[in-house]
Amino acid sequence: MVRAFALALFALAACTAPATDEAIGANPQTAPSRYAGRIEASCAGGFTGGGRGVTITDDHRVIAWRRASFRPPREETDHGANEALAREVRRELEAMDFASISYHQPGNMTCSLSAGGNSVAWPIGARDTPAPVIALHQRIMAATSAD
Numbered sequence: 001m002v003r004a005f006a007l008a009l010f011a012l013a014a015c016t017a018p019a020t021d022e023a024i025g026a027n028p029q030t031a032p033s034r035y036a037g038r039i040e041a042s043c044a045g046g047f048t049g050g051g052r053g054v055t056i057t058d059d060h061r062v063i064a065w066r067r068a069s070f071r072p073p074r075e076e077t078d079h080g081a082n083e084a085l086a087r088e089v090r091r092e093l094e095a096m097d098f099a100s101i102s103y104h105q106p107g108n109m110t111c112s113l114s115a116g117g118n119s120v121a122w123p124i125g126a127r128d129t130p131a132p133v134i135a136l137h138q139r140i141m142a143a144t145s146a147d
Helices: 002-016 083-095 131-142
Strands: 039-045 049-056 061-069 075-081 109-115 118-123
Touching: 039 083, 039 131, 049 083, 049 131, 083 131, 109 131
Parallel strands: none
Antiparallel strands: 039 049, 039 109, 049 061, 061 075, 109 118
């Protein structure tokens, strides 16, 4: 009886255990991401309301933009597709579980990272902003640092 119960418990655990990429034979590089849409890193505000940012589109294009004030127009430079960068950024968003991060501390000059329906905002120089968010924001902003 105890053995039958143990086998039943084992079978139940095996059926309800979360599947890993390896267990289901999925390729993690091609697995769909909840961050498959637009990703944007930016810093803007201050006296003029202007700023700059980088957008990674759902088709992996990297677009740098600048705005002199809070009003349009916004100058954009399309740097073309960078699938490797887009894939790595999405992987990092998944790894930090970006969708679960709730941090909104806008300031006079505010930086933000937005992806998958979530946005994190902080004043430049804030020390309590989640470190993985800051690191990824800097990486995305540096992707077009020649602009």
